[in-house]
Amino acid sequence: MKLVILDRDGVINVDSDRFIKSPEEWRAIPGSLEAIATLNQSGFRVVVATNQSGIGRGLLDMAAFNAINDKLTRQLAQAGGRIDAIFYCPHAADAHCECRKPQPGMLHEIGRRFNSDLKDIPAIGDSLRDLQAAHAVGALPILVTTGKGKLTLKEGALPEPTLIFDDLSAAARRLTS
Ligand SMILES: [Zn+2]
Numbered sequence: 001m002k003l004v005i006l007d008r009d010g011v012i013n014v015d016s017d018r019f020i021k022s023p024e025e026w027r028a029i030p031g032s033l034e035a036i037a038t039l040n041q042s043g044f045r046v047v048v049a050t051n052q053s054g055i056g057r058g059l060l061d062m063a064a065f066n067a068i069n070d071k072l073t074r075q076l077a078q079a080g081g082r083i084d085a086i087f088y089c090p091h092a093a094d095a096h097c098e099c100r101k102p103q104p105g106m107l108h109e110i111g112r113r114f115n116s117d118l119k120d121i122p123a124i125g126d127s128l129r130d131l132q133a134a135h136a137v138g139a140l141p142i143l144v145t146t147g148k149g150k151l152t153l154k155e156g157a158l159p160e161p162t163l164i165f166d167d168l169s170a171a172a173r174r175l176t177s
Helices: 032-041 062-078 105-113 128-136 149-155 168-175
Strands: 003-006 045-051 085-089 122-125 140-144 163-165
Touching: 003 105, 032 045, 032 062, 032 168, 045 105, 085 105, 105 128, 122 128, 122 168, 128 140, 128 149, 140 149, 140 168, 163 168
Parallel strands: 003 045, 003 122, 045 085, 122 140, 140 163
Antiparallel strands: none
16 A cells, blocks of 8 residues: 655644644645645555644644644645545643654554555655654655755754655655656
């Protein structure tokens, strides 16, 4: 099975240091929804793994989180794309859970749910912790320089091998070529 794992904020949508707390604050990065549709058309199942510590910190509740994901899903459907599942970690950093990236808990859960060993499965993110979680499970870390990606690239110390692309569109073109 062809599977690809995406971070959400900074990869699919414009990120915010103040968290994405409402559907109004959610804006797709140009081309990202079409990129997901391209992946789907090439036989990829697309799943999201996203840290959402704003939930644990009380900045948004589950109703708001679900409404944001509904907006994503609706706009994606209009672009002809589909996400199979959204995995999220609601915990604050100080909860020391097993799911908050760079911990690999969400990715292990995806592997179980989709019956995949995750080996060389593309995992696309804009933060070092996305790449570290991917590396920890034997997936293929891919950095996009949208969101925090430029800063991540500048700070370096990326796991080997990490592929680097300008945005999700460019990554999807490579994965489907
Ligand atoms: Zn967690």
